[in-house]
Amino acid sequence: MIRLDAVEKRYQLGARPFTALQPTDLEVSAGEYLAITGPSGSGKSTLLNLIGLLDRPDAGQYCLDGQATENLQEEARAALRRRYIGFVFQAFHLVARLSAFENVELPLMLAGVPRRERRPRIEAVLARIGLSEVAEHRPGQLSGGQNQRVAIARAIVMNPRLLLADEPTGNLDQAAGAAVVELLEGLNRDGMTVLMVTHNPELAARCRRRIRLVDGCIVEDSPSWDRSTA
Amino acid sequence: MGPVDRLSFNAQLLKRHRVRALLLVLTIAIGVASVVMLTAVGEGARRYVVREFSALGSELLIILPGRIETSGGAPPLYGTTPRDLTLEDAQALSLLSGVVRVAPVLAGTARVSRGARARDVVIIGSTPALFPVRDLRLAQGRGLPAAAANRAQPVCVLGDTLARALFDGASPMYQWVRIGDRRFRVIGVLQTAGEHLGMDLRDMAVIPARSAEQLFDTQSLFRILVQLEGPAQQAAVEARVRALIRERHDGEDDVTLISQDALLATFDRILRMLTLILGAIAAISLVVAGVLIMNLSLISVAQRRAEIGLLKALGASARQVRRLFLDEALLLAALGAGAGLLLGEAAVAVALRLLPQFPFAAPLWADLAAVAVALLCGALFAWWPASQAARLDPVRALRGLA
Ligand SMILES: Nc1ncnc2c1ncn2[C@@H]1O[C@H](COP(=O)(O)OP(=O)(O)OP(=O)(O)O)[C@@H](O)[C@H]1O
Ligand SMILES: [Mg+2]
Numbered sequence: 001m002i003r004l005d006a007v008e009k010r011y012q013l014g015a016r017p018f019t020a021l022q023p024t025d026l027e028v029s030a031g032e033y034l035a036i037t038g039p040s041g042s043g044k045s046t047l048l049n050l051i052g053l054l055d056r057p058d059a060g061q062y063c064l065d066g067q068a069t070e071n072l073q074e075e076a077r078a079a080l081r082r083r084y085i086g087f088v089f090q091a092f093h094l095v096a097r098l099s100a101f102e103n104v105e106l107p108l109m110l111a112g113v114p115r116r117e118r119r120p121r122i123e124a125v126l127a128r129i130g131l132s133e134v135a136e137h138r139p140g141q142l143s144g145g146q147n148q149r150v151a152i153a154r155a156i157v158m159n160p161r162l163l164l165a166d167e168p169t170g171n172l173d174q175a176a177g178a179a180v181v182e183l184l185e186g187l188n189r190d191g192m193t194v195l196m197v198t199h200n201p202e203l204a205a206r207c208r209r210r211i212r213l214v215d216g217c218i219v220e221d222s223p224s225w226d227r228s229t230a
Numbered sequence: 231m232g233p234v235d236r237l238s239f240n241a242q243l244l245k246r247h248r249v250r251a252l253l254l255v256l257t258i259a260i261g262v263a264s265v266v267m268l269t270a271v272g273e274g275a276r277r278y279v280v281r282e283f284s285a286l287g288s289e290l291l292i293i294l295p296g297r298i299e300t301s302g303g304a305p306p307l308y309g310t311t312p313r314d315l316t317l318e319d320a321q322a323l324s325l326l327s328g329v330v331r332v333a334p335v336l337a338g339t340a341r342v343s344r345g346a347r348a349r350d351v352v353i354i355g356s357t358p359a360l361f362p363v364r365d366l367r368l369a370q371g372r373g374l375p376a377a378a379a380n381r382a383q384p385v386c387v388l389g390d391t392l393a394r395a396l397f398d399g400a401s402p403m404y405q406w407v408r409i410g411d412r413r414f415r416v417i418g419v420l421q422t423a424g425e426h427l428g429m430d431l432r433d434m435a436v437i438p439a440r441s442a443e444q445l446f447d448t449q450s451l452f453r454i455l456v457q458l459e460g461p462a463q464q465a466a467v468e469a470r471v472r473a474l475i476r477e478r479h480d481g482e483d484d485v486t487l488i489s490q491d492a493l494l495a496t497f498d499r500i501l502r503m504l505t506l507i508l509g510a511i512a513a514i515s516l517v518v519a520g521v522l523i524m525n526l527s528l529i530s531v532a533q534r535r536a537e538i539g540l541l542k543a544l545g546a547s548a549r550q551v552r553r554l555f556l557d558e559a560l561l562l563a564a565l566g567a568g569a570g571l572l573l574g575e576a577a578v579a580v581a582l583r584l585l586p587q588f589p590f591a592a593p594l595w596a597d598l599a600a601v602a603v604a605l606l607c608g609a610l611f612a613w614w615p616a617s618q619a620a621r622l623d624p625v626r627a628l629r630g631l632a
Contacts, residue, residue, distance in 0.1 A: 054543055054624045075547050082545025093540045093628060097246045107544045109235045154544070 001162070001193055002028040002051055007060035009046050009216075020046045022216040023060060028195065030161070033188040035204040036197045038213035044197045045090070045166055047213065051195065052085050052164045053077045065161075082111050086155030088165035090197075092147045094139040100126070100150045101135040107158045125153045129183060145176030152183060156192070163187060165196040169203060181206065231550050236557045243558060251562060254519070254526055258566025258608075259573055261516035262600045266574025268512045269596035270581070272505025277589040279501060283494045289330075290363070291456040291468065292488040293323075293475070313479045314450035317439055320357075321380070322474060323456060328467035330457045333360040336442040337452040340410040342388075342435055344396045351392055352434040353409060355442020363457045366431070371403055371418030378438035386414040391432035393419045409435060410445050464489065509596050513603050519566070520607030523559050527615035531555065532632075538619050539627025548620040555616035556609055563608030567601040574600075 006023040021043045028034055036044050049055040050062060053069060062069045064080065072080070081087075094103045101122055108118045126132050129149045139147050148168060155163060165184060169177035181203050188194045196207065204210050212220035231239075244251040295315045320334035336355035341348050357380075360366065361373040373387060386409065393402045393416070402416045414437060422432060443449055458467050468487055475485050531538070538551060546554075574592060581590045626632070 049625050052543070075549070078542070078545050078547040078550075080545075081543065085545075087543050089540075089543075089628065093536065093543075095537055095540070097242060102242075106541070109231050109239070110541065110544055110546050110550060112231065115234070 001030040001032075001065055002026065003061075003063040004051075005061040005063075007050060007057040007062055009043070009050060009055065010058045020216055021050070021057075024216075024218055026211070026218065028193065030193055031188070031191055033185070033194045033208050034196070035207035035210045036195065036213060037199065037201070037204050037210060040199075042213040043216040044213055046216075048164050048166050048195065048197055051162075052087050053081050054087075082107065083158065084160055084162060086158065086160035086163045086192075088148075088151050088155045088163070088168045090167040090170050092139070092144075092151045092171075094147055094150055094154075096139055099136045099138055100131060100142065100146075100153075103139070103150055104154045104157050107154060111158060121157060122153075125157045129153045143176075145172050145179065148172060148176070148180055149183070152180065156187060161193060163192050163194045165194065167197050167199065169198060169200060177203070231546075231554070233557075236554055237561065239554065240558045240561050244561065250526065251565075254522060254562050255566040255569055257519040257522050258516065258563055258604050259570035261512070261519045262567050262570025262604050263574035263577065264515055265509050265512040265596060265600035265603075266571060266592040267577050267581075268508040269505050270574070270578045270590045270592040272501065272508045273593045273596070274588050274590040276498060276501035276505060277591060279497045280494060281589065283490060283497070289458040289460060289464070290490040291458055291464075291471065292490075293454040293456060293471065294486040294488065295450065295453075295484070297484050297486055313482065313484055315454055315475075315485065316449050316451060317380070317443070319475065319478055320451065320454050322478060323454065323471060324359075326467065326470050326474060328459050328463055328470065330459055331359040331363050332457070333357055333363040333455040334439050335360070335452045335455060336439055336446065336448070336450075338442070338446040338448075340445065341408075342392065342396065343408045344405065347396050347398075349392060349395050349433075351389075352430075353442060353445065354434055354436045355439040355445070356436060357439055359457075360436065360455070363455050367421040369419045369421045370401070371416070373418055374436065374438055375417070378440075380440065381438065382440040382444055383438045384412065384414045384441070385417045385438065387418040387420060387436040388416055389420050389430075389432040389434045390422050391430075392435060395433075407435075409437065412441070412445060414441075464491070505593065505596070509599065513600070516600070516603050516607050519604070520611035523562065523608050524611035524615060526562075527555060527559055527612045528618075530558065531615050531619045534619075535622065535627045535632065536630050538622050539624045539629070542622065542624035543628060551622075552616045552620035555619050556612050559608040559612030559616070560605060563604045567604040570600065570604070571597060 004024055004026040006025060007021065008019065008023045009021040011018045011020050024047070036047065038044050046055070050057055064084070069077070095106070104122045104125060105118055108121065123132070126135050129152060131146060131149055131153065134142060134146060139150070142150065148171065152168065163184070168180050168184065172180060177200070184194050184196060185206070198204050210222045211218050293315065317334050320332050323329060324332040333356050338353055339350055340353045341350050354360070356374070358374045358376055358378060366373070368387070369390060371387070374385065375383065377383060378385065386407065388396070388402060396402065396407060397405070402419060405416050406413050407416060420431060437445070456471065458464055468489065471487065472483065476483050541551060578590050578592055
């Protein structure tokens, strides 16, 4: 489903270029549940942003579902993000003035889903995530765990095939983090491909496959035994 | 993202920044209202003039002594002193075909008194034809009698202000008043008709032309009003009038003809132009409002960078983001334009109450143009900030970076 060939990302830091992601190969099949670990600054978010079509690589090739993405116009990339990819951000990134319901409504709105179809879809997602009672609350009135779940609801309301979660438990305590991870595991069981960045080794251990990044390089990939034991 | 979605999204946004939105709406409203009010004054002036002219009857030809046209012809042979227009000229004119009525006008000022009350006013010497020609209506009594057409008679018709000043509520009918050193009997009082081309008909007296000749000791007419049969043959009748006067004035073309229509058309054109200019001046304030819109949009884009990044990450295309920000400005402009229309029309309504004789009215085109300019300014000045928002890189924007 995801196929990176020598994908590289460089940033210009002052005068000298800085390689955030060394040329990287990575293949992820549909239905996988993958944890990305690594120290801070190792390029995990960079990798996720590239996979999520939020960023363009400076070199290499990225195929999403067999489709090369280098030459796609911005418009087409946005359309792919809309329909294909759900993104959960480390910092929630909820719109403060909108209620939980309205935040979840955003992707449906952007995708042009008719109004009357939205309500049942949003309600179903919120119910699944256990947020039905707080649907009309604003992010400021919700706990961190609730906000993260709103963010997940927003990421999955379009029923994307690919869910990218950048440290979805980073701001949460143990219990709330566990609940979020269970949620992601449930989504994966239902067929969604899930890529999750995490610093938490326990959570990573629950994933069927783990990759570890250090200084922009994949130094460890544990697909074989994970897959065979699954 | 459909228009309804964008509207509700932006409505929520404006509700959130209520004060800022209100101030901007107010700015635009003032701009639109000033266009409405200023064009209402211009259009009011136009209607006022048109109405005053139409009150004279549209088939009116005014003959003035002396040639004041500068048509570039040869100068008159015998100096520049024109011959007087006389009652005889007027009588001759009334026999021309195509002419319905002729009202000579002799004018002067004199003291009108009754007992201890006195007033210096304009005295018009004319014939019975004056009343139909100038569409003068009577509140009491009648106009000049037919016998006064060519004869001095001690009768007069008073304007209503004058009548009230002299008689203080008592009936002036068939009372004697003194005009200059002569006595006249009041046979009628004019209805309030307002001003007609600068002459206050309410404060004057009409007496037979021959009486005025004696009173002012002159035969020279102030002007002759000629009512034509219809507009169809106006040019032909004008030519006949000119020929007749030339014949009676020893071959000299020493009068000026003013046709009602030509004058009206000129005033109409001038005042329309004036209205347009007033509107354009007022529209400048809309441009100022546009700059404010731009400022607000830039602030909005800067403040909402993370939100823009989010929208893009969620799959908003650059076009969608631009539309969203343009719509915000357009929504503000539309609200401002609506408020401005209400404000302007309310001001016009108040002005109409205060000055009922002046027909203030914002022309429809001005209303529409004001709204259009407001929307256009909104879109134009928000374009650049909206494009900036649309260009933002999602990853950087999510971090709040430009
Ligand atoms: N816009 C940028 N400009 C310059 N350097 C950047 C930019 N974005 C990221 N970097 C650099 O790239 C490197 C990788 O960043 P990245 O955000 O991918 O790290 P990360 O593994 O997600 O770290 P963390 O676990 O702290 O989130 C970092 O050293 C960072 O400084
Ligand atoms: Mg990161």
